[in-house]
Amino acid sequence: MADLFDFVQDEEWESTAVVQCPGQESFLVDPSGAIVEVVQDPLLEHEDAGLLFDVYEACGLEKQEWTGGTGTLLQAITLNTDAPKHPVKRGDVYRLAGRHTLYVVDLICDFMAWVPTLANADARTLFVPYPDPFITITQTAQVKTLVMVQPEEYLGGHLLDRHAEAYGEDSIECLMRRA
């Protein structure tokens, strides 16, 4: 049976292995090839590696290895976990880079704030709950429009800090500020 499948052997742990069949169930097998259990909903190989290549391709991004970089962006951003310089409050709404939107609202209860934005969105829009404060300095953010919902004021403030460091304070527009 193994020759019907793409056999993936973990080099560090030889007592079991995952047999994957694209688009179907995967199986955990022992060294004799006997199925120990069926693994439902397996991760695709690139997902297992932590890379969402489907998203890369949808965004028109490159997948090849990089040989290194200049680190200019790494130098430009501040690395700290202190209180953010941008004091955002729950209820605030910001426009970043002229197209991304950051809602500092409760993800569960305040959906009426951000749902209308998604209702009018096109295929280039991505919904990003609890965004990483580094999110706007990604490749994806350069080719997509992000609708972000961040309930945490601390994380929302750091997102604005990192964005301002990369693109300038002028790239941030406050659309709504809580009274």
Next chain:
Amino acid sequence: MPKKKTSGAFDPQQGPLYFLAGNGPSVLAAGEMHPAILIALDGLMSEDAERILVQLLDSGVQVMIDSGVFSLCSTHSKLTGMPLPEVFALHPEQVQGYDKLWKRYAYILETYGDRVWGAVEIDLGGARVSTETRERIESELGWVPIPVYHPVTDHYDYFDELLATYDRVCVGGSVSTKGPVRRRFIRDCAERARAHPDVWLHYLGVHVSELFLSLPPQGGSSDSTKWLTPVRWAPAHSAFGMLRIFAPFQKEIVYDRDLKESVRAATLGAVQSHYASHVWESWTRELIEHGLREPLCPE
């Protein structure tokens, strides 16, 4: 029957906690960004390393001590040619370097035991031998380490036994498993532990990710070295959305190794992991506030 309290400066009411795993000077920089660090004992064998531990503790960082068994067994495997899984099954006395590890383990716990967050047991030789070793630690050192359940090799009955006996239990062996298997056993362990809501689970070698957001109510923590991705595999460094790996960074974030920016890249990983840990805490708190989840570790 009250459960045995594992030793260390542990607060069961604390929210979810992610530990940055590592050793050496990089954890000093990391500890300034995220005050929860796991150091394996093999990274604490020198006086310089001990000084780093002291600095971290003095600065208020929560430090978890791992037993260093993985490194010990890896070394034995390389020296003897014995497959690593077979080394894990050996009695500790049969593994090269065990005596030295035991002495260091005893010294670290006797010296810093009341200041560290907790220490992982010396989980060698399977469930029965690990239990014997744990009893030796408890009787000779007067210290209760956190027991480890290995889903790949241990029976569920052993997990139930640990859950019924201790206030904290580690789930180990994840480093050697593929994503789908890891996801299954984390889910299985979390479901099984629902019968013991007063037990804190620590997932060894599992990075904080969207997987944790859907787990049943349970106080919990994890550790990994994945925060070092900006150093080890910089081109794959990505930003997250709701803790899911979401978007690759711009190329300019990747440092040139000739520029000797690895410490700064490590700091970037620590900062990003601090943000991720914050999301884990925030999401858990939000569910509790909305009545969608029971508080962690109720008395």
